Amino acid sequence: MDAMMMGVMSDEMMSMPGGATMDMTMMQACMDACAACEQACTMCAMEMMSCAPACMNCADMCHTMMRSMLRMQGMTPPVMMAMLDACIAMCQMCMDECMEHTGDAVCQMCAQACQACMDACMAVKESMAA
Template sequence: MDSMMMDAWRTNMTSASEATTMDLAAMDMSVLQACMDACSACEQACTVCSTQLMDCAPACMNCADMCNTMMRALMRMQGMTPASMMAMLDACIAMCQTCMDECMEHAAHSDVCRMCAQACQACMDACMAVRDMMVPA
């Protein structure tokens, strides 16, 4: 997302009622962008992996859907409360962990599963960075 969009996002989120939406003024937009990028990459990797005839396919399909939903939620400009954002991040992290665990069982003999597991790890790391940024010090 370009800087103009991120600035518009920050303005819209912080101008809404502070009681119901997140205050993004102090948040690092590059961390949010990295999370969106990681969710997008993980969605793509999981989609490719789900086409393989492996036992991990259901977990990959679910993870792809969760990553897509997380990315869309991060891009939405209004209506995201801190509690709902934390729940979304936690759900995405959990789904990526499940998918990664499944794919690791095939990683030794499947480059696609190994790539998917790596994308899941990167997505978890990015979601945790956003979650950590939201937690008050």
């Protein structure tokens, strides 16, 4: 379903208002990273550690980022950049919190997912700026 949706989106939404273009493969990778981060953060929050609030907020931000990327019509480049910045900031905060629990495998997995999500969001930002 994701591949079908991305095919339709790439045909209809290759450029955003204002002339910015979006690499649909990169966007899909970013959404996948956001989804993985959302799932890891949710699992981590269920451990009831001190990072739970950060993890739940990060999960919510990743979910919002994915939904925004799927609704690109009417999305202006400055708005998309702000959303990507917010997602990157939330992932950084969550990763920092989870890294404090070095002995917990779930927290380590969550921190890795946050890093991957940040990397994917930064790649999308860089492609939009080019």
